[in-house]
Amino acid sequence: MAVPTRPAASTPPLPPLPLPRSPGGRQGKPPKKRRVNESVRTWRLTDRIGYVMMWAAGLLLCAIGIGILVYMAFKGLQYLRPDLLFSSPTADVDQSKSGGFLDPLLGTVLITLIGITIATPIAIAAATWIVEYGRPTWLARLIDSGIEIIAGTPDIVIALFGLVLFQQGIFGWMSFTAAGGAVFGRSFLTAGAMMSLIALPMVFAATREGLQSIPAHVREASYALGKTKAATIRRVLLPSVKANISTGAALGMGRIAGDTAIIVVLLGASLTLDPEGSVPGLNVLKGTGGTLTSYVYNNSPAGEGNAPQKAYAAAFVLLLIVLALNFAVDLIARSGAKTGLETSRLGAR
Amino acid sequence: MIDPHESTARQQHVTSEPANGVMPPPVRRITLDRQPTVALPPSQDAVAIANAGDRSLAAAARPARGIAGPERMTIDGLSVYYGDNHAVKNVSLPIRQGEVLALIGPSGCGKTTLLRTLNRLTELTGSARREGLITLDGEDIDSLEVTEHRRRVSMVFQQPNPFPMSVFDNVAYALREQGSKRPKKKVLEPYVVDALQRAGLYDEVSSNLDHPALRLSGGQQQRLCIARALAARPEVLLMDEPCSALDPKSTNVIEELIVELRKELAIVIVTHNLQQAYRVGDHVAFMYLGDLVEYGPTDQVFDNPQAARTRDYIGGAFG
Ligand SMILES: Nc1ncnc2c1ncn2[C@@H]1O[C@H](COP(=O)(O)OP(=O)(O)OP(=O)(O)O)[C@@H](O)[C@H]1O
Numbered sequence: 001m002a003v004p005t006r007p008a009a010s011t012p013p014l015p016p017l018p019l020p021r022s023p024g025g026r027q028g029k030p031p032k033k034r035r036v037n038e039s040v041r042t043w044r045l046t047d048r049i050g051y052v053m054m055w056a057a058g059l060l061l062c063a064i065g066i067g068i069l070v071y072m073a074f075k076g077l078q079y080l081r082p083d084l085l086f087s088s089p090t091a092d093v094d095q096s097k098s099g100g101f102l103d104p105l106l107g108t109v110l111i112t113l114i115g116i117t118i119a120t121p122i123a124i125a126a127a128t129w130i131v132e133y134g135r136p137t138w139l140a141r142l143i144d145s146g147i148e149i150i151a152g153t154p155d156i157v158i159a160l161f162g163l164v165l166f167q168q169g170i171f172g173w174m175s176f177t178a179a180g181g182a183v184f185g186r187s188f189l190t191a192g193a194m195m196s197l198i199a200l201p202m203v204f205a206a207t208r209e210g211l212q213s214i215p216a217h218v219r220e221a222s223y224a225l226g227k228t229k230a231a232t233i234r235r236v237l238l239p240s241v242k243a244n245i246s247t248g249a250a251l252g253m254g255r256i257a258g259d260t261a262i263i264v265v266l267l268g269a270s271l272t273l274d275p276e277g278s279v280p281g282l283n284v285l286k287g288t289g290g291t292l293t294s295y296v297y298n299n300s301p302a303g304e305g306n307a308p309q310k311a312y313a314a315a316f317v318l319l320l321i322v323l324a325l326n327f328a329v330d331l332i333a334r335s336g337a338k339t340g341l342e343t344s345r346l347g348a349r
Numbered sequence: 350m351i352d353p354h355e356s357t358a359r360q361q362h363v364t365s366e367p368a369n370g371v372m373p374p375p376v377r378r379i380t381l382d383r384q385p386t387v388a389l390p391p392s393q394d395a396v397a398i399a400n401a402g403d404r405s406l407a408a409a410a411r412p413a414r415g416i417a418g419p420e421r422m423t424i425d426g427l428s429v430y431y432g433d434n435h436a437v438k439n440v441s442l443p444i445r446q447g448e449v450l451a452l453i454g455p456s457g458c459g460k461t462t463l464l465r466t467l468n469r470l471t472e473l474t475g476s477a478r479r480e481g482l483i484t485l486d487g488e489d490i491d492s493l494e495v496t497e498h499r500r501r502v503s504m505v506f507q508q509p510n511p512f513p514m515s516v517f518d519n520v521a522y523a524l525r526e527q528g529s530k531r532p533k534k535k536v537l538e539p540y541v542v543d544a545l546q547r548a549g550l551y552d553e554v555s556s557n558l559d560h561p562a563l564r565l566s567g568g569q570q571q572r573l574c575i576a577r578a579l580a581a582r583p584e585v586l587l588m589d590e591p592c593s594a595l596d597p598k599s600t601n602v603i604e605e606l607i608v609e610l611r612k613e614l615a616i617v618i619v620t621h622n623l624q625q626a627y628r629v630g631d632h633v634a635f636m637y638l639g640d641l642v643e644y645g646p647t648d649q650v651f652d653n654p655q656a657a658r659t660r661d662y663i664g665g666a667f668g
C-alpha cells in the first residue's frame with residue numbers, strides 16, 4: 001500500500017523540544033556522574049515521596065499479615081492441644097473442664113460443604129447461560145445485577161432474610177418445627193442455603209471470566225466438527241474452565257468458613273451439634289450447631305468470655321483452614337498454567 | 350474516472366479491521382502495486398518470500414494437477430449479507446472430489462464468508478443472511494441436519510485452535526458421539542492414529558499422545574487441527590488460510606499434505622499466498638469485493654487470466 005510520503009519540503013524539521021533539564025537539577029546542579037541506571041536522585045521530590053510510600057504500603061501490609069499469623073500462632077499453639085480437636089465442648093466456667101472444639105470444627109466443615117455444594121452448580125449454570133446464551137439481553141443483564149446485589153449484600157442482611165424465609169411453613173422440613181406449627185428456621189440446611197449465597201458470586205465470577213477468555217474460534221472449531229452447542233459446553237468449554245471453577249470454589253469456601261453472622265442468626269451458634277429428629281444424617285442437617293467462628297466469638301472476651309485460651313486455639317485452627325484454602329487457590333491456578341491453558345489464553349488476547 | 354488501484358487500496362483500508370470480532374489475523378496485507386514487474390507485493394508474508402526463493406516456480410516443480418472427480422458440492426447464485434453489507438455477491442462454483450479449489454482475492458472480498466457458508470458457520474453470526482442454493486451430493490444443505498452436514502464438510506481455521514485437552518482427546522472428540530465419552534479410548538485408538546497419520550503428525554506425537562495439545566508447536570497444532578477435521582472422514586475439507594500463521598517448513602508439510610489428501614477429498618483452500626494457490630490449486634477462483642471475477646484451471650488463471658482485475662491482482666507475481 002502506497003504510504004503517502006511526508007511533505008518534507010513544506011515543513012521544516014522541528015527544533016528540539018526545550019525540555020527542562022533533569023528535575024534533580026532544579027537547583028541548577030546537574031548530577032555529578034552519569035549513571036547507566038535511572039537514579040532516584042534525579043526524581044522530583046513528590047515522586048520520591050510517592051515511591052517511598054508505595055514501599056511503605058507494601059511493607060506495612062506484609063507486616064500486618066505476618067503479625068496476625070505470628071500472633072495467632074503464638075497464642076494458638078500455646079493453648080492448642082490435640083485433644084481439643086477431638087473432644088466436644090461443654091459449658092463450664094472452668095476452662096479446664098469446658099472440653100475441646102470438635103463440634104465447631106465439624107460444624108465449619110459441614111456448613112462449608114453444604115454451602116459450596118449448593119453454590120457451585122447454580123453458579124456454573126448461571127455463568128454458562130450468561131456467556132454462552134445470554135439472550136434475551138435484558139434477562140442476562142437482570143441476572144447479572146441480581147448476582148451483583150447478592151455479592152454486595154452484607155452477610156447479616158442475608159442471614160436475617162434467610163431467617164424470615166425459612167420460618168415459612170413450606171420450609172418446615174428444613175428445620176425444627178414446634179408443636180404449635182411454628183417453624184424454627186435455624187438449621188445446617190437453612191444456614192447452608194444462605195451460605196451458598198456468600199460463595200455463589202465468587203464461583204460465578206470465576207467461571208464467567210474463564211468462559212469469556214476462551215476465544216470464539218475454539219467454539220467454532222467444535223461446531224465445525226458437527227458438535228452441538230450442548231456438547232461443546234460439556235466437553236470443551238467447561239473442562240477448559242475447571243481451574244477457574246476450582247479457584248472460585250476455594251475462595252467461596254474460605255468466605256463461608258470465615259462467616260459469623262449467618263452462623264449466629266441461622267445456625268444457632270450453639271456449642272455443640274444438636275441433631276433434630278431421628279433419621280441419622282438428616283437429623284444433623286436439620287439440627288442446629290456452631291462453627292469455629294461462633295465458637296471463637298462466644299469464648300472470646302467479647303462474647304461470654306469463659307474460655308479465651310480455647311478461643312485462641314480455635315481461631316488459629318480456623319486461620320489454618322482458610323489459609324489452606326487460599327493456598328489451594330494458588331496451587332490450582334498454577335496447575336492450570338501447567339496445562340498450557342493459561343498461556344494459550346494470554347496468546348489469544 | 351476511478352482508478353482501480355486507488356479503489357482497491359481504499360477498500361483494503363476499510364477491511365483491515367478484524368472481520369468478526371474474533372482476533373486480528375497476523376499481518377498479511379495484500380497490495381496491488383502499480384509496477385507489474387514487482388515479483389511479489391512487498392508486504393506479502395514471509396512464507397511466500399521464502400518459498401519464492403527456494404522453490405522453482407516452473408510448472409515442472411509443481412505437483413501434477415489432480416484428476417477431477419464427481420462434483421461434491423455446488424454453489425449456485427450464492428449471496429451473503431451481513432446486515433446491509435453484501436459480502437458475497439451471486440457466486441456460483443463447483444467443488445469437485447479429487448481436486449483442490451483455491452480461493453484468492455484481496456482482503457475483505459468475502460473468501461472466509463464464502464467458506465464459512467459452505468459448512469453453515471455463517472449462521473452463527475446473528476446479522477448474516479444467505480440467498481442462493483448450496484448442494485452437497487445433490488441435496489440442498491439446508492435440508493440436512495446441521496451437525497451431520499458439518500461432519501461431512503469439515504473446516505480448518507486460519508489460527509491453529511486445538512482444544513485445551515490432550516492430543517489424543519482432540520482427535521477423539523471429533524469421533525465421539527455428541528457430548529458422550531463413548532466409545533472408549535481403546536476402541537478409538539486405531540482411528541485416532543489413522544487420522545494423525547493422514548495429517549502427517551503421528552510420528553512426531555506418537556510417544557506423547559497424552560500431552561496437552563497446546564504444548565505442540567504452531568505447525569504441529571495446525572496439523573492436529575487437520576487430523577481432527579479428517580477424523581470424522583469428511584467429504585469436503587475447507588481450509589481458511591491454513592498456513593498463514595506457520596513457518597515455511599510447516600507450510601511445506603501442509604501443502605504436501607493437501608496434495609496427498611485431495612485424492613480422497615474435495616478441498617477448498619483460501620489463501621493470500623499466490624504461490625501457494627499456484628502450487629496446490631487445481632482450479633482457482635478469484636474474488637473481488639464479493640464478486641467472483643474469474644474461475645478456471647490454475648494454469649489458465651495464472652498464465653492467461655481473462656479478466657482485467659485478475660491480471661492486475663496476479664500481475665507480475667510469476668514474472
Ligand atoms: N461476522 C461478521 N459480521 C459482519 N460483517 C462481517 C463479518 N465477517 C465478515 N464481515 C464482512 O464481510 C466482508 C467479507 O469478509 P471476509 O472475512 O469474508 O473477507 P476475506 O476475503 O476472508 O478477507 P481476509 O482475506 O482479510 O480474510 C467484509 O466486508 C467484512 O467486513
Ligand SMILES: [Mg+2]
Pocket residue numbers: 460461462589
Ligand atoms: Mg478471511
